[in-house]
Amino acid sequence: MSRRFAVVAIGLLTAGLALPSAAAAGRIPTDGAVPDLRMMTPGSFRVCGAPTSGTFQTENCPDASSNDRWLRFDSILMNVGAGPFKVVANRTSTAEDHMHAAQWIRKPAGAWRKVPTNAILAWAQLEDGHPHWHTQGMEQYRLFKLPSPFPGGALVGVKHGYCFFDGMLIRPDLVATRPTPLYSFYSCGLPGQSQDALKLTVGLSVGWADEYPWNYAGQRIDISGVDDGEYLVCLTADPSNDFLELKDTNNEAWAHVELITLSNPYRVQVHVMGAGRTPCQTQVPYSIPPLAVS
Numbered sequence: 660m661s662r663r664f665a666v667v668a669i670g671l672l673t674a675g676l677a678l679p680s681a682a683a684a685g686r687i688p689t690d691g692a693v694p695d696l697r698m699m700t701p702g703s704f705r706v707c708g709a710p711t712s713g714t715f716q717t718e719n720c721p722d723a724s725s726n727d728r729w730l731r732f733d734s735i736l737m738n739v740g741a742g743p744f745k746v747v748a749n750r751t752s753t754a755e756d757h758m759h760a761a762q763w764i765r766k767p768a769g770a771w772r773k774v775p776t777n778a779i780l781a782w783a784q785l786e787d788g789h790p791h792w793h794t795q796g797m798e799q800y801r802l803f804k805l806p807s808p809f810p811g812g813a814l815v816g817v818k819h820g821y822c823f824f825d826g827m828l829i830r831p832d833l834v835a836t837r838p839t840p841l842y843s844f845y846s847c848g849l850p851g852q853s854q855d856a857l858k859l860t861v862g863l864s865v866g867w868a869d870e871y872p873w874n875y876a877g878q879r880i881d882i883s884g885v886d887d888g889e890y891l892v893c894l895t896a897d898p899s900n901d902f903l904e905l906k907d908t909n910n911e912a913w914a915h916v917e918l919i920t921l922s923n924p925y926r927v928q929v930h931v932m933g934a935g936r937t938p939c940q941t942q943v944p945y946s947i948p949p950l951a952v953s
Contacts, residue, residue, distance in 0.1 A: 691764035691772055692742025692835065694863070695905040696896040698798070698912035699735035699829075700934035703873040704892075706882070706918075706927035707731055713788065715850065717874045723927055729879040730929070732914075734894050736798060736821070737829050737868035740905050743841070745771075746794065748780040749858040757781045758859065760794065762902050778901040780861075782854055783820050787876035790851040792859055793820025799898040799950060802880050803943050805889040805915070812948060813893075814885070818877030822847035823861060823869040836866030887918050889932070893939035898950040912936045 708727045710718035720731070738744045742765045748758035760778040763771045783793040800816030803809075824847070825840030842862040853859075863869060871878055880892075896910040904910075917930040940947050 691766045693740055693764060693903055693905050694738045694742055694744035694865070695740030695909070696744065696863075696902070697737050697739055697909055697936065698894040698896050699737065699868070700912045700936060701732040701734055701892050701894055701914045702931075702934075703731075703733040704914070704916060704929035704931065705731050705873060706929060707879070710876075713876060715789065716876065717872075718876050720874060722925070724925060726883050728882045728885065728927060730802065730882045730892070730918075731873040731879045732800075732892060733870065733873050734798060734800070734878065735827075735829075735868050735870045736823055736863070736896055738863040738865055739830055739833060740865060741835060743835075743862055743864050744902070745860065745862040746776075746778070746902075747773075747858070747860050748778075748792070748794075752857070753855050757795075758792070758857075760901075764903065774903055776901045777899065780859065781820060783822075786820055787818065789820075789822065789876060791822055791848040791853060792856070792861075793822055793847070794861065795820045796899050796901075797821040797823060797897065799895045800880060801893045801895070801939075802882070802885075803891040803893060803939070803947070804885075805891055806944050808945050814880050814882065816877070816880045818871075818879075821869070821871070823863055825862075825864050825867040826869045828866060829868040830866040833866045837864050840864065840867065842867075882918070885918065887920050889915065889917050891915055891939060891942050895939075895950065908938065909936070911939050913939050913942055915942065 706723050707720035707729050708723045711721050712719045745763040746760050748760040750758045758780040760776050762774040779795050780792045783789040801813040803813050824842040841864045846861045848856050892914045894912050915933040919928040
């Protein structure tokens with residue numbers, strides 16, 4: 660059983676206006692416990708063909724070919740801040756096709772402070788077959804060519820929305836870490852049954868993380884036509900800078916990989932040459948353009 664679904668089992672038992680981004684507006688509160696989002700370094704690399712079948716969560720990994728190659732990998736989003744990452748989303752009626760999200764910061768006395776954001780939640784069935792609600796643009800995956808850039812810029816992963824929750828306890832040493840999960844898989848809505856929901860609360864507790872394994876829907880970047888050589892896989896948390904954090908400078912993680920094509924039988928090896936959690940710009944010898952988040 661995957662760690663993601665192990666926590667689902669636990670969960671069963673315990674169960675408008677354009678706004679500037681929160682951080683850009685300089686509204687980091689001094690009277691509350693602020694989260695800090697980080698990415699773990701990507702892993703479990705492999706190259707597959709385009710998926711031809713799947714389940715509610717996963718996609719298969721057919722053999723790649725010279726004109727059908729997709730780089731797949733794991734990603735893990737975690738909260739290592741002083742307080743929980745809590746997002747409350749709502750809409751006035753089902754006539755709206757998405758929910759508007761606000762972040763809530765826990766204050767010392769136990770009350771909560773509401774911080775409006777530009778973030779939205781969307782029903783994800785058409786996007787990647789997940790029949791629940793996803794926070795759009797919570798992460799972004801990019802591939803940079805080394806040592807010189809792709810002519811058209813970085814290649815971007817196909818996934819846009821995420822259901823994040825307390826899936827794995829990764830930092831039990833942090834002061835505010837709780838020993839049991841608070842936000843469950845079902846906080847994103849009951850699969851196939853919550854299309855008409857008007858309000859949801861999603862989040863990540865301090866010390867907890869959410870994992871998207873390599874075979875989950877959308878965990879891939881199209882590398883068809885990409886030559887063998889060295890590349891940087893860059894993962895970014897909260898790329899639109901919608902949410903308040905203790906730091907925005909530690910939101911990236913990367914892996915330096917080499918692609919090696921074998922001919923008989925045809926397959927592509929992914930050799931990991933290094934990995935880290937510094938800004939991706941420190942690993943690329945040319946200027947990285949600003950993030951473009953859809």
